[in-house]
Amino acid sequence: MANDKQEKRKLTAAEKKKNLPESSKKQKKSPAAEPGGCFFVGEPVPAATARERWPERFENQKGGKNESSAGKCDEEEEFLQARCHYSQAQVDDVVYNLNDDAYIKGEEGMPDYIGRIVELFKATNNKFYFTARWFFKAEDTVIKDQSSFHDPRRIFLSNLTNVNLLDCIVSKISIERVSPNVDLDRKEMTIPRCDFYYDMSYSPEYSTFANLPTDNTRASSETTSTISSELVTDGSEDSSSDRESEKSEMKLLDLYSGCGAMSTGLCHGANIAGVNLVTRWAVDLNEFACQSLKKNHPETEVRNEKAEDFLLLIKEWEKLCKRFSLLGNAKLHSRSSNAILDEDDEVLVEEAKTPPGEFEVGKLVGICFGDPNEMGTQGLNFKVRWKGYGPSDDTWEPIDGLSKCEEKICDFVSNGYRSNILPLPGDVDVICGGPPCQGISGFNRFRNYKAPLEDPKNRQMVAFMDIVEYLKPKFVLMENVVDILKFAGGHLGRYALCRLVCMNYQARLGMMAAGCYGLPQFRMRVFLWGAQPTEKLPPYPLPTHDVVSRGNSASEFEQNMVAYDKDKQCNLEKVLLLGDAISDLPPVTNDECRDEMPYDKAPTTDFQRYIRSFKRDFDDCGDSSRKKSLQKAILYDHRPLCLNDDDYQRVCQIPKRKGANFRDLPGVVFGADKKVQWDPNVERVYLPSGKPLVPDYAMSFVRGTSPKPFGRLWYDETVATVVTRAEPHNQVILHPEQDRVLTIRENARLQGFPDSYKYIQVGNAVAVPVARGLGYVLGQAIKGICGSEPLIQLPQSFPFCLGRICDTKGAAVIRQTPTD
Numbered sequence: 001m002a003n004d005k006q007e008k009r010k011l012t013a014a015e016k017k018k019n020l021p022e023s024s025k026k027q028k029k030s031p032a033a034e035p036g037g038c039f040f041v042g043e044p045v046p047a048a049t050a051r052e053r054w055p056e057r058f059e060n061q062k063g064g065k066n067e068s069s070a071g072k073c074d075e076e077e078e079f080l081q082a083r084c085h086y087s088q089a090q091v092d093d094v095v096y097n098l099n100d101d102a103y104i105k106g107e108e109g110m111p112d113y114i115g116r117i118v119e120l121f122k123a124t125n126n127k128f129y130f131t132a133r134w135f136f137k138a139e140d141t142v143i144k145d146q147s148s149f150h151d152p153r154r155i156f157l158s159n160l161t162n163v164n165l166l167d168c169i170v171s172k173i174s175i176e177r178v179s180p181n182v183d184l185d186r187k188e189m190t191i192p193r194c195d196f197y198y199d200m201s202y203s204p205e206y207s208t209f210a211n212l213p214t215d216n217t218r219a220s221s222e223t224t225s226t227i228s229s230e231l232v233t234d235g236s237e238d239s240s241s242d243r244e245s246e247k248s249e250m251k252l253l254d255l256y257s258g259c260g261a262m263s264t265g266l267c268h269g270a271n272i273a274g275v276n277l278v279t280r281w282a283v284d285l286n287e288f289a290c291q292s293l294k295k296n297h298p299e300t301e302v303r304n305e306k307a308e309d310f311l312l313l314i315k316e317w318e319k320l321c322k323r324f325s326l327l328g329n330a331k332l333h334s335r336s337s338n339a340i341l342d343e344d345d346e347v348l349v350e351e352a353k354t355p356p357g358e359f360e361v362g363k364l365v366g367i368c369f370g371d372p373n374e375m376g377t378q379g380l381n382f383k384v385r386w387k388g389y390g391p392s393d394d395t396w397e398p399i400d401g402l403s404k405c406e407e408k409i410c411d412f413v414s415n416g417y418r419s420n421i422l423p424l425p426g427d428v429d430v431i432c433g434g435p436p437c438q439g440i441s442g443f444n445r446f447r448n449y450k451a452p453l454e455d456p457k458n459r460q461m462v463a464f465m466d467i468v469e470y471l472k473p474k475f476v477l478m479e480n481v482v483d484i485l486k487f488a489g490g491h492l493g494r495y496a497l498c499r500l501v502c503m504n505y506q507a508r509l510g511m512m513a514a515g516c517y518g519l520p521q522f523r524m525r526v527f528l529w530g531a532q533p534t535e536k537l538p539p540y541p542l543p544t545h546d547v548v549s550r551g552n553s554a555s556e557f558e559q560n561m562v563a564y565d566k567d568k569q570c571n572l573e574k575v576l577l578l579g580d581a582i583s584d585l586p587p588v589t590n591d592e593c594r595d596e597m598p599y600d601k602a603p604t605t606d607f608q609r610y611i612r613s614f615k616r617d618f619d620d621c622g623d624s625s626r627k628k629s630l631q632k633a634i635l636y637d638h639r640p641l642c643l644n645d646d647d648y649q650r651v652c653q654i655p656k657r658k659g660a661n662f663r664d665l666p667g668v669v670f671g672a673d674k675k676v677q678w679d680p681n682v683e684r685v686y687l688p689s690g691k692p693l694v695p696d697y698a699m700s701f702v703r704g705t706s707p708k709p710f711g712r713l714w715y716d717e718t719v720a721t722v723v724t725r726a727e728p729h730n731q732v733i734l735h736p737e738q739d740r741v742l743t744i745r746e747n748a749r750l751q752g753f754p755d756s757y758k759y760i761q762v763g764n765a766v767a768v769p770v771a772r773g774l775g776y777v778l779g780q781a782i783k784g785i786c787g788s789e790p791l792i793q794l795p796q797s798f799p800f801c802l803g804r805i806c807d808t809k810g811a812a813v814i815r816q817t818p819t820d
């Protein structure tokens with residue numbers, strides 16, 4: 001395993017500076033003035049043992065440096081050579097053993113830092129040193145200012161060490177190791193009396209909080225010769241209990257599902273890895289998104305409601321299940337894996353006479369939390385099918401008004417429980433979702449920098465984490481815009497990580513560019529993994545296509561970029577271009593209105609063949625008419641957003657060449673100051689409507705510096721990022737050679753949606769190939785076969801693969817070299 005490698009890997013000075021808790025970058029005290037206060041105790045460790053255990057200390061790598069005075073600069077630590085090692089030292093009348101934990105002097109006026117003494121030695125310069133392995137307080141990790149939620153007694157063991165003068169040891173502390181547990185009350189009972197406790201490791205690499213290896217118990221004084229092994233995710237067998245993932249279904253809840261790109265990709269990727277992951281439930285506020293998802297995934301229980309109402313609903317649902325004694329009796333109430341409750345299923349209704357003029361409840365056919373009748377009161381409601389009436393007369397009734405219908409409620413809840421219409425705590429294996437954070441969008445002029453979470457537009461991040469906290473899925477994947485790491489010092493990103501860590505989930509954060517996974521679109525997004533301590537923490541899939549590399553900037557989160565290092569040779573596919581994705585589609589005009597049309601050409605690239613060939617997974621939903629039409633090669637949704645007359649006439653005048661845009665229209669000059677101006681010699685041109693050919697907004701967009709208005713794409717380009725509304729005023733969205741914006745299908749392809757996917761809402765969606773890659777590594781984690789490395793390679797055949805890849809050896813684990 002990579003453990004050994006990493007154990008031996010030395011931190012460069014720069015890495016140390018960057019990664020250590022603020023505390024540890026301290027000034028060392030000058031060597032002890034009176035050696036009486038600070039010395040080693042007992043016999044030296046036998047030379048052979050010491051050489052074996054601390055080989056670096058005898059390597060004599062940079063001759064000459066050894067003798068330089070200690071405590072001057074970090075670089076010297078690497079090269080401090082030992083005369084001899086000890087297993088005990090005395091500082092200010094207190095005896096310290098190897099593996100004792102201690103406060104270690106911080107900078108003047110700063111709190112002391114916390115470390116474990118892992119080496120005690122007298123250097124060749126005759127000074128006394130110890131090596132500290134650092135613990136991180138939550139505020140020293142990437143969580144930083146969000147740590148106020150965090151139990152201050154909980155600290156994280158890191159793998160980072162450095163050498164200090166012996167007299168930097170301040171005092172002993174008791175630190176206990178406990179088991180992480182998402183049942184926080186249970187865990188609390190296991191925490192012994194101590195100053196601090198730890199249950200996880202922290203590594204700045206991809207901001208990873210992970211299980212400690214099972215054998216990494218603190219070495220007792222008798223076993224001081226055992227070097228505590230490197231800290232990584234638990235790699236032992238027992239963490240992956242009997243995995244039935246191949247046969248049994250893993251249930252996914254997609255929150256803020258949109259039309260389901262993220263869950264579609266995740267399930268497909270997991271299937272490729274041999275895991276039967278199924279989107280069981282999806283929640284979205286937008287009715288059209290829900291319709292689209294349902295159409296493409298009839299097997300999913302799609303809930304068209306706010307996530308915050310969904311949370312209140314599932315809490316009520318648990319109460320109802322308890323009320324009707326359904327919980328805790330699995331055998332008695334066996335549950336189906338099919339979440340669909342057919343509203344027309346006949347539920348036996350006892351016949352009773354309805355007095356004339358009164359309506360009688362026939363059966364209950366739906367449930368929601370909220371205010372469906374807009375009466376101004378929130379609460380639990382049932383959808384009632386009235387006796388003698390059809391579905392079109394169904395109404396929502398508050399539960400209080402149904403007090404005489406206990407039996408019907410019981411029927412509904414029992415059926416719903418059996419068919420899993422709503423998840424109960426523990427039912428969900430994976431929650432995925434991208435809670436919208438519109439409060440940090442660059443388009444929002446009223447962004448709240450001081451307290452982004454107080455902005456109602458950012459509250460969905462809280463709702464998402466509240467749902468995770470309540471349902472306690474095994475795995476979590478949260479997607480978001482990169483701005484959550486930039487806006488207000490990364491407040492929202494840190495919050496999300498902190499919530500997971502506080503819930504005792506393992507967590508790690510990475511940024512992925514869609515273009516790296518075989519799409520002609522750049523689209524960078526943040527992906528945050530969470531995994532219960534009983535599971536493996538999923539890694540990130542390394543790029544398959546050459547788009548970005550890591551190590552170009554020094555910003556804190558640049559290190560979280562999922563990419564190969566910039567100087568690393570790797571065999572990546574060449575980047576996909578717009579032409580590769582759309583050149584096989586028939587020409588259409590601005591006013592094309594057909595929903596369907598035939599393909600008129602055969603696919604010419606791997607991407608085109610792949611995107612056209614989906615029959616399984618995406619299309620295997622029993623909708624035989626669609627299956628048939630796919631066989632007849634029918635192309636759906638290849639029509640553009642129809643431009644109005646004025647815009648259409650403008651677009652017709654944009655030349656059909658690379659880089660063309662509104663600056664090519666008559667009367668516009670591009671000045672030496674890199675801004676557009678009116679040409680004083682050209683009279684302004686007007687359209688038949690009386691509007692100007694070149695609109696003022698194009699001239700003033702980004703103060704005249706932007707080439708985007710009415711920009712044409714070209715076949716050899718990668719699109720920046722597709723947005724929700726394909727209109728040409730402020731983005732480059734015109735077809736290279738046709739006078740129109742890209743069609744729904746073309747945009748869908750830029751997001752990696754298979755051609756069989758219908759009624760797509762593209763702009764918001766997660767790029768399907770990215771989600772697919774993440775699904776694959778999730779599958780590996782579910783099966784318990786991924787290691788502790790933050791990045792792994794996808795199998796070579798992965799990018800355009802439709803079926804399952806059985807050869808897990810293909811997913812060879814590779815390690816990244818440190819970047820600094």
Ligand code: SAH
Pocket residue numbers: 256257258259260261262263283284285286289305306307308433434436460764765766767
């Ligand atoms: N992950 C999706 C895209 C999500 S876009 C995909 O990959 O396809 C964000 C979605 O959040 C939108 O569809 C929007 O309708 C939905 N949304 C916004 N606020 C919501 C809320 N309060 N509750 C539920 N859904 C919400």
